[in-house]
Amino acid sequence: MRTVITFLLAFSLTGTVHAQQPSSSLASLVTHLEQQEGPLPELPRKEAKRTLPQLRQRYQRGLQAGTTCYLTANVLNESATPEPLVVEVAAWQAGQVTGRIVRLSPEGRTIAGALVTFEETVILDWLLLRPNGTEEGNYVGKYLDLEERLAALSIK
Template sequence: MAQKLTTASLANNAPTDQPISLVGTEAGNELRAFDSLLAPAVKQARKTLPQAKKRFLLGLPSGESFFLTTHIFDTDGKFEQVFVRVTSWESNKVVGTIANDLVTVKQYQVNQSIEFPEKAALDWTIAKPDGSEEGNYVGKFIDALQK
């Protein structure tokens, strides 16, 4: 079952993530170390993902947007963690558009449509029109590390 496309913009007062610049390869030590560091937040996000998915499929209130966080890779092995605005989610296949500017990965661009398996989701976020958000366990964890 696919939810209708949401085109709601993020509120001006929505929290701003503080990305970490990380360059490595899929098989590299950098990705393994980064994934290990984020593991508790990813575990919490994945534990709550089924309920968030159900809410998305039932339809979010007007003005809310649903995002999944995943890794994307260039053919040369460089990777980047991205927010994907979900446009459809059927069975275990997610389709959406890249919602943030990219720094490291050059074969993708903001607003590009991508498809990935649900199991590749690291986190989820529901952005609300008042600037608040639900989820974003990984983003909040990274923000706390940088303080």
């Protein structure tokens, strides 16, 4: 099953994905991270790290109006334990990122929470959401979604 996931992930990483609504993939990513036990998968993290310098340059030049940049990063939680969280980027300068932690409301909508600052070195993944609902990046989220769909297929 891992081989199939790897092949499908490699195939799906090459293009832009159309989300059903602008925050559906973001909400899915936040949900996956909250439920994730153990480390995040290595293959999508490697691709995210490989493409991160281009994202940084694009962010610093200025993104298209209405496009939002999110990063998944190992941020220290209240008990000083690293935890993978999604952060809506507010500033990204000199290797430091500042943004708001994204959580899900009880209704399942994404909401921006506490402000956090962290080093670029703890970034695990990235996601650009455009106003028309298309996304770019989200390698970990796509991988986890695919893994979940394949697991559901094998149960039937």
